[in-house]
Amino acid sequence: MSEFVFLYRGGESGRSPERIQQSMQKWMAWFKELGQNGHVKDQGQPLERTGKLVKRKQKTVTDGPFAEAKDIVGGYTLIEARDLAQAVELSKGCPILDVDGAVEVRPVMKLNM
Amino acid sequence: MEPTDHLFRRESGRMVATLTRIFGIHNLALAEDVVQDAFCRALEVWKFHGVPENPSAWLMATAKNRALDVLRRERTARTFAPELGRMLDSEWTLAPAVEELFGAxxxxxxxxxxxxxxxxxxxxxxxxxxxxxxxxxxxxxxxxxxxxxxxxxxxxxxxxxxxxxxxxxxxxxxxxxxxxxxxxxxxxxxxxxxxxxxxxxxxxxxxAVRAELCREAMRLTALLLDHSPAATPATRALSALMCFHAARLPARVDAAGDLRPLFEQDRSRWDVRVIAEGQRQLDLSATGPELTEYHVEAAIAWVHTAAHGVEDTNWGMIVSLYDQLMAIHPSPVVALNRAIATAQREGPQRGLEEIRKIAHSDRLASYPFYHAALGEFEFRSGRHEVARQHFLTALTFVRNPMERRFIEQRIGACKVGSPVG
Structure with missing residues (x-):
């Protein structure tokens, strides 16, 4: 088993109460299924969409967001999967894809290279 | 824990109303933005951490905190609710005022x-x-x-x-x-x-039956009932009317998803608790000098719920209640319903006569049940081919698949020629 980080980018905004509720139910069902199949190492955390960016030697501090709204990372999850192909397959069930969002699937580097 | 049915939708109204009271009606859009914001927050947090013990309170508290942010940030740039006046200007009064406005x-x-x-x-x-x-x-x-x-x-x-x-x-x-x-x-x-x-x-x-809209109307009517100046006899009659109709909702559509007219409903599926509440409200509505259309309509619905079936329904009373309704609030639809009740009491021929007498019946021309009633009376009078033509006309005006299937069954009955209903 290998570890992967799912980074959830963009998605959601300006939607009706009912759609938000449906979206939530989909997320919960998706996480539940991943968990039941033993793929969730750490469900992770949601991230505020604001923050600060500290840059280079001068340590200049600027306000976030750091990218266009559609690229902002809104949360992450640590996933266990056989290989990258399986992790990608798992990510395809993510509800963020229904709302114009994206999942970035990144293998965690292993100690024993 | 799963969020309850339509939680966000239901909370949305409470939150927007509360925030608008603080921000002022001219800032309705701002209130809606804050609610949207709170919902997005809930979505982000809950999907990772699960739905909290009391989701409504969580949402309200989030809205309150966001409201305080907005008030502090924008109180010099914007005017808020004039009723609250200077309450929002000083930090000493701001927090307690907002706290109170977020109380039950x-x-x-x-x-x-x-x-x-x-x-x-x-x-x-x-x-x-x-x-x-x-x-x-x-x-x-x-x-x-x-x-x-x-x-x-x-x-x-x-x-x-x-x-x-x-x-x-x-x-x-x-x-x-x-x-x-x-x-x-x-x-x-x-x-x-x-x-x-x-x-x-x-x-x-x-x-044909969207119980949700009915439920929402009843929820809002309950708000009126809880506020004594608004809980007038007419409000109670309106509430009674809604109860009597709502009680029949489970029987209005059968197991196959087909529309069941009142005459054919399985009355054991009527909700007796809701009927009892309707009766309570109807009793309470019987005070004061005013007789509204809600009183009369509730009374008609009550007569139906009081009967075990079509046979022991007091059609005479229903006809005279429709007469009263025509006096208060005349309309071609009321007249049509009166004609249907007349037919139940005095036969299909009388029903046809009454339908022909309806004033402004042109306004019923695209109402499928107008043609269906004509078809039904002709059918019961044994003129199946004439009946079939009426049902075919009705079919061109149906508004959903349920109404379509209902009319199609009637057309089928005309072909077979066996009496229906």
Whole structure:
């Protein structure tokens, strides 16, 4: 088993109460299924969409967001999967894809290279 | 824990009403933004951490915190609710004032104010209902459009115009003044009545019975009942009427998803608890000098619920109640229903005579049940081919698959020639 980080980018905004509720139910069902199949190492955390960016030697501090709204990372999850192909397959069930969002699937580097 | 049915939709109305009371009616859009924001936050947090113990309280607290942020940040740049005056200016009074407005009694009061504000006299009835559904019931423009079988663009225009009119009224309607309240109350009752009917008889293409709209109308009516100046005999009669109809909802559509007319409903599926509540409200409505259309309609519905079947229904009483209704609120649909009751008592021939006497029957020309009633009476009179023609006409006006199947069954019966109903 290998570890992967799912980074959830963009998605959601300006939607009706009912759609938000449906979206939530989909997320919960998706996480539940991943968990039941033993793929969730750490469900992770949601991230505020604001923050600060500290840059280079001068340590200049600027306000976030750091990218266009559609690229902002809104949360992450640590996933266990056989290989990258399986992790990608798992990510395809993510509800963020229904709302114009994206999942970035990144293998965690292993100690024993 | 799973979020309960329509949690966000339901909370949306409470939150927007409460925030608008603080921000002022001219800042309705700001209130809606704050609610949207709180919902997005809930979505982000809950999907990772699960739904909290008390999701409503969580949402309200989030809205409150966001409201405080907005008030602190923008109190010099914006004007907020004039009623709150200087309360919002100083930090000493700001937090306690907001705290109080987020208390249960104030949330209740806020919804009432919003309900009365939606029924602004300069707005046409359909705009009032659309606005209520949108603001107080949390229906999106698309969902409101679905409820009224209208286009997104048309409803969007209707709602945004209505919001402008409402914002122009400077402040939310004050429900503590008895005088103003009783002047606008009939409009509020009417809007709730229309909302309920839209759910019960609605022309939605998907389903003939949208229990959700009925439930929302009843929830808002309950707010009126909880506020004694608004709990007038007419409000109670309206509530009774809704109860009697709502009690029949489970039987209105059968297991196969087909529409069941009153005559053929499985009465054991009527909700006796809701009927009992209707009876209680009807008893309470029987005071004061005013006899409203709600009283009469509730009485008609009550006569139906009191019977075990079509045979022991007191049709004579129903006909005379329809006579009263025609005197208070004449309409071709009421006249049609009166004709149907007459036919039950005096035979199909009398029903046909009564239908022919209906004034402005041209307004029924595209109402499928007008043609269906003609078909039914002809059928019962043994003229199956004439009946079939009426049902075929009815078929061209059906508004959803349920009505279609219902009419098609009748057409089938005409071919077979076996008596129905």
């Amino acid at each position: 009694p104030a949330i209740h009061d806020g919804q009432l104010r919003m309900m009365f504000s939606c029924c602004h006299p300069r707005l046409p009835e359909e705009a009032q209902v659309a606005l209520m559904l949108h603001i107080l019931c949390g229906f999106s423009v698309d969902e409101v459009a679905g409820a009224f079988v209208s286009s997104h663009a048309a409803i969007e225009k209707r709602i945004s115009r209505a919001k402008k009119v409402m914002a122009g009224s400077k402040r939310l309607f004050d429900v503590s003044g008895q005088g103003d309240l009783s002047v606008r109350l009939p409009a509020v009752q009417r809007a709730l009545y229309l909302l309920f009917n839209e759910g019960y008889h609605g022309a939605s293409p998907e389903s």
